[in-house]
Amino acid sequence: MIKVSNVFPFDSQLQSEADKFKKLIAQSKQILISSTSTSDGDSIGAQLGIYALVAALKGGKTDGIWMVDHSPVPNRYGFLKDADKILSIQDFDKLESKPSFDLGITLDGGTERTGDVRKLFEKIPAVLVDHHAVGSPLEYASRILDLEASSTCELVYHLFEYFDMPVNKEIAESLYIGIVFDTGFFKHSLTKPRTHFVASHLVETGIDFSKISDKALLERTWEAQQLLKLLLNNMEKSNDGRIVSSHWSLAELNKINPRDGDQEGMINQLYYLEGSEAIALFVEKDEGEVKISFRSKGKVNVAEFARSLNPDGGGHVRAAGCVMKGSLADVKLAVVKKLHSLLQT
Ligand SMILES: [Mn+2]
Numbered sequence: 001m002i003k004v005s006n007v008f009p010f011d012s013q014l015q016s017e018a019d020k021f022k023k024l025i026a027q028s029k030q031i032l033i034s035s036t037s038t039s040d041g042d043s044i045g046a047q048l049g050i051y052a053l054v055a056a057l058k059g060g061k062t063d064g065i066w067m068v069d070h071s072p073v074p075n076r077y078g079f080l081k082d083a084d085k086i087l088s089i090q091d092f093d094k095l096e097s098k099p100s101f102d103l104g105i106t107l108d109g110g111t112e113r114t115g116d117v118r119k120l121f122e123k124i125p126a127v128l129v130d131h132h133a134v135g136s137p138l139e140y141a142s143r144i145l146d147l148e149a150s151s152t153c154e155l156v157y158h159l160f161e162y163f164d165m166p167v168n169k170e171i172a173e174s175l176y177i178g179i180v181f182d183t184g185f186f187k188h189s190l191t192k193p194r195t196h197f198v199a200s201h202l203v204e205t206g207i208d209f210s211k212i213s214d215k216a217l218l219e220r221t222w223e224a225q226q227l228l229k230l231l232l233n234n235m236e237k238s239n240d241g242r243i244v245s246s247h248w249s250l251a252e253l254n255k256i257n258p259r260d261g262d263q264e265g266m267i268n269q270l271y272y273l274e275g276s277e278a279i280a281l282f283v284e285k286d287e288g289e290v291k292i293s294f295r296s297k298g299k300v301n302v303a304e305f306a307r308s309l310n311p312d313g314g315g316h317v318r319a320a321g322c323v324m325k326g327s328l329a330d331v332k333l334a335v336v337k338k339l340h341s342l343l344q345t
Contacts (some may be wrong), residue, residue: 001201005161008194018162020142021127025057028103030064035107037070037115041181041216043108044077046152048174050105050129051082053156056165066099068092070115074261076216081170089116105129108152110136131155150195153178157198172205177216224262231266241275243339247282249328271295278339282332290331293321300342309335
């Protein structure tokens with residue numbers, strides 16, 4: 001097969017950052033690998049990919065290579081190779097003899113996004129491997145940032161090729177899951193010809209892409225199905241059909257008792273309503289707070305909108321969120337009204 005790097009080579013900047021990365025790996029004995037605290041298919045897939053790459057660069061040895069995340073790995077990714085080696089920061093803190101790290105690597109977001117793992121990055125050089133346009137503002141010993149990559153997993157694949165390391169079936173599974181997750185099954189606008197090219201190489205390793213995509217990304221727990229039932233039951237639309245919203249009250253959530261990750265991606269079920277333009281999902285929290293997730297199909301910049309409701313809110317132009325104080329009914333009414341007037345302008 002034609003190498004991806006022959007058709008889409010790293011530019012000189014990425015080459016020099018990748019070379020620095022390799023040097024840092026060679027110099028370091030205890031290496032920390034972490035990813036963003038909101039663990040998802042791309043962050044976990046990329047973390048497992050980098051773990052395998054670092055081990056390969058170390059001649060196949062995994063001693064001294066550690067994976068630590070803010071939270072335990074979501075169940076749905078548990079079948080991926082070496083996912084069981086990812087420690088939560090709580091488990092790491094309980095270790096009797098802790099390694100003293102000389103290098104840290106952060107995937108799919110800067111060290112400021114690693115939650116409670118951030119403390120482990122203090123005082124050690126760090127490597128960033130990421131594809132987010134709003135990059136980390138911090139200093140890195142090596143900054144492997146590729147805005148053209150659909151996902152961090154796509155970028156990690158390029159690193160394997162750059163260092164001439166083979167990608168076996170197990171590594172391919174992790175990287176494929178990340179690409180599919182971030183592109184929404186090759187549907188989102190960041191999907192490029194390059195993305196399909198990388199995916200074709202991963203499929204070539206013989207992965208069962210149908211089975212692993214179902215398992216990691218589409219299958220739901222019983223509790224999640226109950227959430228979906230409620231989501232559709234509570235769904236409302238504005239008279240003109242441009243705003244669609246739904247909610248889960250605290251009482252409803254307590255009754256269902258969902259697991260971590262059960263709510264992930266469910267807002268898409270509202271998004272798929274034809275004619276909808278602005279989508280809002282309200283989730284009642286303890287202590288009179290409501291968490292809101294937004295999606296937009298164009299006119300409304302929901303990142304700005306979320307920030308206008310709460311300065312701590314934000315996200316992307318078409319997908320964002322925030323938390324507001326107040327009762328579920330009051331917050332819903334106020335937010336939908338504001339969305340309505342935004343759409344009228
Ligand atoms: Mn990503």
